[in-house]
Amino acid sequence: xxxxxxxxxxxxxxxxxxxxxxxxxxxxxxxxxxxxxxxxxxxxxxxxxxxxxxxxxxxxxxxxxxxxxxxxxxxxxxxxxxxxxxxxxxxxxxxxxxxxxxxxxxxxxxxxxxxxxxxxxxxxxxxxxxxxxxxxxxxxxxxxxxxxxxxxxxxxxxxxxxxxxxxxxxxxxxxxxxxxxxxxxxxxxxxxxxxxxxxxxxxxxxxxxxxxxxxxxxxxxxxxxxxxxxxxxxxxxxxxxxxxxxxxxxxxxxxxxxxxxxxxxxxxxxxxxxxxxxxxxxxxxxxxxxxxxxxxxxxxxxxxxxxxxxxxxxxxxxxxxxxxxxxxxxxxxxxxxxxxxxxxxxxxxxxxxxxxxxxxxxxxxxxxxxxxx
Amino acid sequence: xxxxxxxxxxxxxxxxxxxxxxxxxxxxxxxxxxxxxxxxxxxxxxxxxxxxxxxxxxxxxxxxxxxxxxxxxxxxxxxxxxxxxxxxxxxxxxxxxxxxxxxxxxxxxxxxxxxxxxxxxxxxxxxxxxxxxxxxxxxxxxxxxxxxxxxxxxxxxxxxxxxxxxxxxxxxxxxxxxxxxxxxxxxxxxxxxxxxxxxxxxxxxxxxxxxxxxxxxxxxxxxxxxxxxxxxxxxxxxxxxxxxxxxxxxxxxxxxxxxxxxxxxxxxxxxxxxxxxxxxxxxxxxxxxxxxxxxxxxxxxxxxxxxxxxxxxxxxxxxxxxxxxxxxxxxxxxxxxxxxxxxxxxxxxxxxxxxxxxxxxxxxxxxxxxxxxxx
Numbered sequence: 001x002x003x004x005x006x007x008x009x010x011x012x013x014x015x016x017x018x019x020x021x022x023x024x025x026x027x028x029x030x031x032x033x034x035x036x037x038x039x040x041x042x043x044x045x046x047x048x049x050x051x052x053x054x055x056x057x058x059x060x061x062x063x064x065x066x067x068x069x070x071x072x073x074x075x076x077x078x079x080x081x082x083x084x085x086x087x088x089x090x091x092x093x094x095x096x097x098x099x100x101x102x103x104x105x106x107x108x109x110x111x112x113x114x115x116x117x118x119x120x121x122x123x124x125x126x127x128x129x130x131x132x133x134x135x136x137x138x139x140x141x142x143x144x145x146x147x148x149x150x151x152x153x154x155x156x157x158x159x160x161x162x163x164x165x166x167x168x169x170x171x172x173x174x175x176x177x178x179x180x181x182x183x184x185x186x187x188x189x190x191x192x193x194x195x196x197x198x199x200x201x202x203x204x205x206x207x208x209x210x211x212x213x214x215x216x217x218x219x220x221x222x223x224x225x226x227x228x229x230x231x232x233x234x235x236x237x238x239x240x241x242x243x244x245x246x247x248x249x250x251x252x253x254x255x256x257x258x259x260x261x262x263x264x265x266x267x268x269x270x271x272x273x274x275x276x277x278x279x280x281x282x283x284x285x286x287x288x289x290x291x292x293x294x295x296x297x298x299x300x301x302x303x304x305x306x307x308x309x310x311x312x313x314x315x316x317x318x319x320x321x322x323x324x325x326x327x328x329x330x331x332x333x334x335x336x337x338x339x340x341x342x343x344x345x346x347x348x349x350x351x352x353x354x355x356x357x358x359x360x361x362x363x364x365x366x367x368x369x370x371x372x373x
Numbered sequence: 374x375x376x377x378x379x380x381x382x383x384x385x386x387x388x389x390x391x392x393x394x395x396x397x398x399x400x401x402x403x404x405x406x407x408x409x410x411x412x413x414x415x416x417x418x419x420x421x422x423x424x425x426x427x428x429x430x431x432x433x434x435x436x437x438x439x440x441x442x443x444x445x446x447x448x449x450x451x452x453x454x455x456x457x458x459x460x461x462x463x464x465x466x467x468x469x470x471x472x473x474x475x476x477x478x479x480x481x482x483x484x485x486x487x488x489x490x491x492x493x494x495x496x497x498x499x500x501x502x503x504x505x506x507x508x509x510x511x512x513x514x515x516x517x518x519x520x521x522x523x524x525x526x527x528x529x530x531x532x533x534x535x536x537x538x539x540x541x542x543x544x545x546x547x548x549x550x551x552x553x554x555x556x557x558x559x560x561x562x563x564x565x566x567x568x569x570x571x572x573x574x575x576x577x578x579x580x581x582x583x584x585x586x587x588x589x590x591x592x593x594x595x596x597x598x599x600x601x602x603x604x605x606x607x608x609x610x611x612x613x614x615x616x617x618x619x620x621x622x623x624x625x626x627x628x629x630x631x632x633x634x635x636x637x638x639x640x641x642x643x644x645x646x647x648x649x650x651x652x653x654x655x656x657x658x659x660x661x662x663x664x665x666x667x668x669x670x671x672x673x674x675x676x677x678x679x680x681x682x683x684x685x686x687x688x689x690x691x692x693x694x695x696x697x698x699x700x701x702x703x704x705x706x707x708x709x710x711x712x713x714x715x716x717x718x719x720x721x722x723x724x725x726x727x728x729x730x731x732x733x734x735x736x737x738x739x740x741x742x743x744x745x746x747x748x
Contacts, residue, residue, distance in 0.1 A: 033638060035513075035638065036514065036515070036516040037514060048559045048563070049558050049562055052573040052574055058566060123582075127585065130585065130589040131589065134590030149589055149591050150548065319578070321553075321575050321577050321582075321586070323576070327553065327576065330487045330553065330554055333487060333490075333491070334487045334489075334553075334554030334555070335510070335558075336508075336510030336511060336513075336514040336515055337514070339491045
């Protein structure tokens with residue numbers, strides 16, 4: 001019986017491999033007939049196009065351009081996941097609020113955004129942001145912030161010297177803060193004194209940062225946005241396309257996460273809520289210490305799914321002109337790169353993103369699992 | 374229970390093997406076909422998708438599938454009635470008239486800049502006539518074969534008429550809207566980095582969102598082939614100031630020879646398409662127009678005209694062996710027109726674009742349009 005099962009497995013594997021080989025042979029055969037290359041050498045050719053808001057130069061290779069594209073995709077995915085989680089948890093909790101207005105508002109948000117295709121939200125937001133004043137007549141607030149349809153610019157740090165010393169001292173401060181954290185925890189365990197770990201450790205870290213800043217000779221200053229004829233220099237610029245993409249993905253994915261959170265909270269046994277009420281915990285305490293920790297455990301697998309969706313949906317930015325992976329692959333194809341290889345490389349990149357997200361969420365899942373189950 | 378599972382597994386396996394066998398079977402067939410085509414045709418008709426030339430496929434199908442643009446006024450636009458019109462569209466009709474004798478036997482397939490070569494490689498379209506620039510890597514790596522250039526173009530830069538920009542250098546630091554997946558994108562980088570001009574490109578896949586961004590002032594300038602810019606300008610919305618609201622800078626940034634392209638490795642089809650295009654230029658050179666073509670075919674004593682129009686010379690019409698009817702050029706000129714007529718009607722002085730012939734004048738008038746002799 002076992003032999004038979006292995007035999008089946010082997011036959012199945014053989015069929016799959018044979019099928020893939022056939023497809024590959026078909027593809028390369030047709031390519032050869034048309035005189036199109038089947039290797040990946042195009043990746044090493046100079047890109048020839050520019051990518052704004054980056055250090056990428058057009059003389060660098062297409063592979064470097066793809067790496068820059070992956071970086072831009074990661075910029076949307078990482079910040080998008082953080083914000084969508086935040087928004088989703090708030091909306092999910094709000095949907096179960098006892099306050100009628102809060103509950104209804106959350107429901108309106110979730111039902112609206114969950115039922116609109118995300119591409120539509122992206123284009124709608126982008127068109128909306130284009131209605132902001134043009135650069136010449138842009139708004140400025142106290143010289144701190146500049147808003148136009150080129151993007152939103154806020155003050156940011158500007159490097160004026162070496163940051164190595166600063167980073168070294170900051171690292172020491174971080175270690176010190178960690179030590180304080182452990183010390184407060186131990187003391188709490190021993191004496192029952194309120195731990196106040198965040199306050200103590202945070203204070204130590206902040207103090208350390210200030211010391212580091214002056215010790216290393218003030219390696220950066222704050223740069224304020226200055227509006228010129230074509231745009232703003234200085235500060236940190238949130239380009240219109242990036243902002244539209246990010247906000248759209250956060251709103252859309254947030255509405256899905258809200259439903260997951262709501263389901264997960266409802267899955268926590270009612271007895272838990274009643275027990276925490278009986279203990280006299282406040283509403284916030286009940287959520288923070290009893291309900292949410294149990295709800296999160298349930299919600300991690302479906303959340304991982306949403307994170308993957310958000311990352312992959314970022315490819316819809318091709319509609320509005322943000323240089324992410326899919327856009328750069330598209331450009332490289334029309335610049336003479338072979339389409340099947342380029343799409344294959346694109347798939348590998350997205351696969352890496354997906355595997356990384358799966359890895360992180362799986363680790364989190366394992367950590368939060370109830371021991372012994 | 375285990376027994377039942379065994380049966381089910383067995384059944385599934387049988388089905389899978391059958392499927393796989395089917396695949397391998399068709400694989401063998403495919404190879405056989407390929408070999409037959411290679412040995413049987415000895416290279417001169419080339420090998421298309423199903424072993425024959427596209428020429429034969431088109432004739433069997435009774436229709437040319439033409440990859441076109443649908444958003445460039447003058448060159449290729451889809452009208453409200455779902456029809457297509459423009460300079461490139463007329464060249465699709467020229468090919469259909471030459472190969473099938475009917476200028477309307479065309480199926481138009483609108484493509485984006487990024488889709489076009491994949492569509493050509495995969496055989497989805499027979500010929501690409503979509504303001505496509507002839508470059509070496511498209512000829513080589515993309516497996517395309519470019520034919521006679523129908524329009525010699527150059528890249529330009531368009532700005533709002535009320536802006537102060539006069540030269541490219543004035544655009545230092547500007548944001549420039551560009552259609553993605555075009556040679557335009559590369560020329561922009563080449564020219565601007567060579568001159569040390571800082572800029573920030575804003576890429577779009579379609580002209581419509583690009584136009585929206587430009588109107589809203591998201592970008593300061595719009596770069597493309599000058600013919601395309603002229604087309605966009607001619608159709609500029611009235612509430613934005615109409616054509617007068619835009620200005621095209623005088624500097625020309627690149628060479629852009631635009632022409633039809635077919636797949637590599639099918640000489641018979643490439644020759645047919647090429648000579649269909651050349652016949653319109655020869656006709657203009659010889660003074661044959663859609664109005665006088667029938668009269669010329671009957672009355673002309675000029676042997677060049679007689680050969681081109683397939684009129685019998687000493688009882689036999691001239692046949693250069695292209696596989697086309699001897700009178701294909703007469704059909705083309707009668708149904709669509711000669712090069713000058715097609716140019717004027719769509720993009721020249723007879724149209725809203727009002728482009729000069731410039732480089733596209735006949736060689737006899739100091740331009741570059743020069744067709745090899747038809748003999």
